Structure formats: C-alpha cells, structure tokens
Amino acid sequence: MATMKAIQIQRHGGTEVLEYVDLPRPEVTGNKILVKNHAIGVNFIDIYHRTGLYKVSLPFILGHEGAGVVEFIGEGVTDFAPGDQVVYMASDCYAEYTLVPSSHAFKIPANIKFKEAAAFLLQGLTCWTLVTQSYAVQKGDYVLIHAAAGGCGLLLTQLSKLLGAHVIGTTSNAQKAELAKKAGAEYVINYTTENVVEKVNEITNGLGVHVVYDGVGKDTFEVSLAAARRLGTVISFGNASGLVPPFTIARLADKNLRLMRPSLMNYVTTKEEFQKYTKELFDLIQENKISLLNVQVHKLSDAKKAHEYLESRKTTGKLILELV
Numbered sequence: 001m002a003t004m005k006a007i008q009i010q011r012h013g014g015t016e017v018l019e020y021v022d023l024p025r026p027e028v029t030g031n032k033i034l035v036k037n038h039a040i041g042v043n044f045i046d047i048y049h050r051t052g053l054y055k056v057s058l059p060f061i062l063g064h065e066g067a068g069v070v071e072f073i074g075e076g077v078t079d080f081a082p083g084d085q086v087v088y089m090a091s092d093c094y095a096e097y098t099l100v101p102s103s104h105a106f107k108i109p110a111n112i113k114f115k116e117a118a119a120f121l122l123q124g125l126t127c128w129t130l131v132t133q134s135y136a137v138q139k140g141d142y143v144l145i146h147a148a149a150g151g152c153g154l155l156l157t158q159l160s161k162l163l164g165a166h167v168i169g170t171t172s173n174a175q176k177a178e179l180a181k182k183a184g185a186e187y188v189i190n191y192t193t194e195n196v197v198e199k200v201n202e203i204t205n206g207l208g209v210h211v212v213y214d215g216v217g218k219d220t221f222e223v224s225l226a227a228a229r230r231l232g233t234v235i236s237f238g239n240a241s242g243l244v245p246p247f248t249i250a251r252l253a254d255k256n257l258r259l260m261r262p263s264l265m266n267y268v269t270t271k272e273e274f275q276k277y278t279k280e281l282f283d284l285i286q287e288n289k290i291s292l293l294n295v296q297v298h299k300l301s302d303a304k305k306a307h308e309y310l311e312s313r314k315t316t317g318k319l320i321l322e323l324v
C-alpha cells in the first residue's frame with residue numbers, strides 16, 4: 001500500500017499534539033481528484049481544530065487548503081486531468097496527498113506559483129466575500145479592520161481600499177502598522193496602547209465607522225460595537241483571541257446596528273459558488289489589484305513552528321507549508 005507523510009492529531013492540545021506520521025495514501029473515487037501537494041495554507045482555523053475550540057473527530061489531519069498537481073481522478077471527474085496544476089479547498093491538507101472534491105478545485109493560471117495560489121485562496125475568498133457579501137463596502141465608507149497586518153487583515157485592507165473605502169487598521173506594534181499602511185490603510189491604531197474608539201471618533205468626526213471587520217473576537221468585540229456608527233455594521237468573523245462571550249441582541253438597538261457572524265464555508269458551499277468567487281479572486285490577482293505582502297514558508301514537518309508563530313502574534317501576512 002502506498003503511504004504518505006502527514007501532520008495528524010490524536011488529541012486536542014498545544015503544538016505537542018501535532019505528529020508527523022506515515023499514513024496510507026488516499027484512494028481516489030467518484031467526483032474526487034487526488035492532488036500531490038506542493039504548498040499548503042496555514043489558517044487560524046487549524047489552531048482551533050488543534051486546540052479543540054472547534055471540535056473534530058479524532059484522529060484528524062489538519063488543513064483546509066492547498067495547491068499541487070492532480071495525480072489521479074475519480075471516474076466521475078470531467079473538469080480535471082492528471083498533470084493539471086490546481087488550488088483547492090478540502091479537508092486533510094497537511095499531507096503529501098489530499099483527496100479533493102473536484103467541485104472545490106480550480107486550475108491555477110499559468111503565471112501563478114503554487115505557493116502564491118495556496119497563500120491567496122482561503123483568506124482571499126474569505127475577505128472577498130466579507131467585503132462583497134457580508135457587507136458590501138461602498139466608496140467613501142470608513143472601514144475598521146482589526147489585526148490589519150494579519151493574513152486576512154492585509155487582504156481586507158487592500159480590498160476595502162480597492163472598493164474606495166477609507167481604511168482604519170488596528171495592529172499590536174509599529175512594524176505591523178507599517179505593513180498595514182503599505183497595504184492601503186489610511187490610519188493605523190495600535191490597539192494595545194491607544195484608545196481605539198477615541199481615535200476612530202477623531203478620524204470620523206464623532207460618527208464612527210460604517211463597518212467593522214473583527215477577526216480577533218473576545219478582546220475586540222466591545223470596541224467593535226462602540227466604534228460602529230449609527231446604522232453601522234459589525235462583522236465578527238473570527239476568534240483569534242477567544243470566542244465572543246454570549247451577547248444580548250437588544251444592545252444592537254442603541255445604534256440600530258447590524259451584526260453578522262459569517263463563515264466562508266457558507267459562501268462557497270456549492271461548486272458554482274466556489275468557482276465564481278475563486279475566479280473573481282484570481283482575476284483580481286492577475287490584474288495586480290491585490291498582492292501578497294508577506295509570506296512565511298515552513299516545511300510540512302515544521303508545522304509546529306508555524307502554529308507557534310501564528311498563535312503568538314509573531315506573524316504578518318500568510319503562512320505556508322511547503323513540500324517540494
């Protein structure tokens with residue numbers, strides 16, 4: 001039986017539960033394709049799966065996106081052939097091979113490398129749907145983006161700017177602030193030392209922002225509610241600092257706020273949705289409308305290091321695990 005290397009967990013916990021193991025290579029069937037991975041994207045959700053913040057059935061191979069070469073196709077597959085270079089969303093991605101539903105694979109345009117494709121996909125789709133579907137950013141809007149130098153933060157900043165918004169980013173240090181500015185943030189607030197709500201009010205003449213994109217969660221949720229203007233929107237899309245505690249919806253009446261907690265998976269559930277948004281994303285990349293400002297690369301066997309960096313707020317931009 002063919003085997004492959006993978007990063008698997010047998011229990012939830014710290015980075016010590018990440019094991020670099022030999023597993024059977026998956027067999028391809030039906031509408032699936034078997035991809036030999038070249039690059040795998042690391043996302044915060046991988047940390048939630050490892051720690052158990054999001055429960056999964058064990059043993060579990062982490063990871064939800066990758067890019068590589070199609071090795072085998074199932075009997076029902078018509079859109080792909082062995083040798084195609086693809087980027088995809090699937091489960092079990094921290095591995096040499098991943099079984100991918102063909103509905104959620106996309107041929108990589110010729111001028112884009114595996115690493116770039118994997119670095120863009122999941123966070124790019126998240127941010128593109130956040131600025132077009134969760135709240136449609138309008139020209140002239142004031143947009144507050146927490147953790148603006150993170151993987152999602154840098155893309156959200158670029159996309160909001162592209163749509164004509166004034167971006168106010170928050171970061172935890174000056175080096176991250178510089179990067180957020182490079183991505184297009186007009187203002188950057190250090191949210192560990194400055195009063196974000198006061199600063200936002202100074203910038204917006206006391207009105208607050210039209211929309212807040214909050215992927216930090218527990219530590220920033222109250223700030224997000226306070227920084228939004230009357231009739232504004234708060235999009236809470238993640239929990240890097242922990243889950244937002246239970247909340248009384250009557251509080252939204254203070255300013256007639258809209259509050260949403262979107263998940264990418266519910267925007268790209270069907271083949272049509274995934275293909276549409278992925279094509280739009282890769283069009284933006286090819287037109288040089290968005291770029292990767294920072295990508296940190298580790299070997300698959302060094303996944304522990306990648307998790308440690310991401311969790312300890314030491315990273316900017318995207319983290320990738322490389323295989324070749």
Ligand code: NDP
Nearest residue numbers: 044147150151152171172215237238239240241263264313
């Ligand atoms: P990031 O690269 O943004 O890393 C997280 C950043 O959050 C850190 O760099 C740090 O920036 C900030 N942060 C603040 N407090 C903490 C803390 N206690 N621990 C760790 N980080 C903290 O990660 P991603 O771009 O991968 O993800 C960003 C968010 O988006 C996550 O919450 C993730 O779950 C969410 N997400 C949601 C999706 C969805 O479908 N809803 C899909 C993809 C991502 P700083 O040092 O500047 O504070």
